[in-house]
Amino acid sequence: xxxxxSRVPMERLAAPDENAETIVFIALSKASYIxxx
Amino acid sequence: xxxxxxxxGIAKAGTIEETTVEDxxxxxxxxxxxxxxLLQQLxxxxxKGSSVVLLSSLxxxxxxxxxxxxxxxxxAIDTLVKHFAAALGERGIRVNAVxxxxxxxxxSSFAKTDAGREFTLGIQALKRMAQPDDIGAAIVFLASDExxxxxxxxxxxxxxxxx
Numbered sequence: 548x549x550x551x552x553s554r555v556p557m558e559r560l561a562a563p564d565e566n567a568e569t570i571v572f573i574a575l576s577k578a579s580y581i582x583x584x
Numbered sequence: 585x586x587x588x589x590x591x592x593g594i595a596k597a598g599t600i601e602e603t604t605v606e607d608x609x610x611x612x613x614x615x616x617x618x619x620x621x622l623l624q625q626l627x628x629x630x631x632k633g634s635s636v637v638l639l640s641s642l643x644x645x646x647x648x649x650x651x652x653x654x655x656x657x658x659x660a661i662d663t664l665v666k667h668f669a670a671a672l673g674e675r676g677i678r679v680n681a682v683x684x685x686x687x688x689x690x691x692s693s694f695a696k697t698d699a700g701r702e703f704t705l706g707i708q709a710l711k712r713m714a715q716p717d718d719i720g721a722a723i724v725f726l727a728s729d730e731x732x733x734x735x736x737x738x739x740x741x742x743x744x745x746x747x
Contacts (some may be wrong), residue, residue: 556673556735565733572725580685580718582709582744 585629587727588618588636593656595691608653615657620664623679627688632676635727638665640683640738646746648707649694658683662738669736678735680726683743687714709744718743 572578594614596607605714619638622668630636643651644658661681668679686704688695693712724743726732 557678557733558660558669558674558677561733568730569734572730577721577725580710580720580743581739581741584740584744584747 585626586634587629588623588626588630588634589723589727590636591639591723592618593639593657593691594710595651595652597655597694599650601653602650603653607661611653611657612660615654616660616664619661623668627672630675630677632658633729633732634677635731636668636672636677636679637723637726638679638681640681642683642685642740642742642745644683644738645740665738666736673735678726678732680731680734680736681737681738682719682722682726683740683742684719685740685745687712687716687717687719704745707745708742709747712743714741714743 573581594611596603596611598607608652623636638657638661640661641658642648642657643655645664647655662683665679672679685708686692686695686700688700692700694700701713704713704736719741722739726734726739
């Protein structure tokens, strides 16, 4: 586990809401010019 | 300092034959050297949780127009983002880039012409011209705490260009 974490620049594991907040942004009109990314 | 957005940039179109050493050096000075040393000099005042956003371009990912020297500067930004993110992650500093597509601004007079509009719409999925706010919203997101788990990435904001 330590080896896996050390490969991540932030040196910690993600929390589920961190992924969710990106999903929310992509789903919003704020991201209305993002497609295929 | 919590947020650094290094958005200054210049572009100059030209074929390989037309591009001069002076043009090439000027492009790299403004588009690559400036953000590199701006970040270097501001690091002492950047705190844990800071976010850096640099400006890449669609041109770094696809051949659009006669922009080889400009595109090379933006490719360098994509590379710097990865290296900066890897080096600064343990300090809690995130580094990302936004890669806009063609945006009709003073920097891209071609995009304001009928030919430019036709070209732009022809290469992208959403079939509408970008507005500066489209790019700004993505920069704000990456700079914000909502993107706290994103680092070392270049987010394409180009309406699905050159898919």
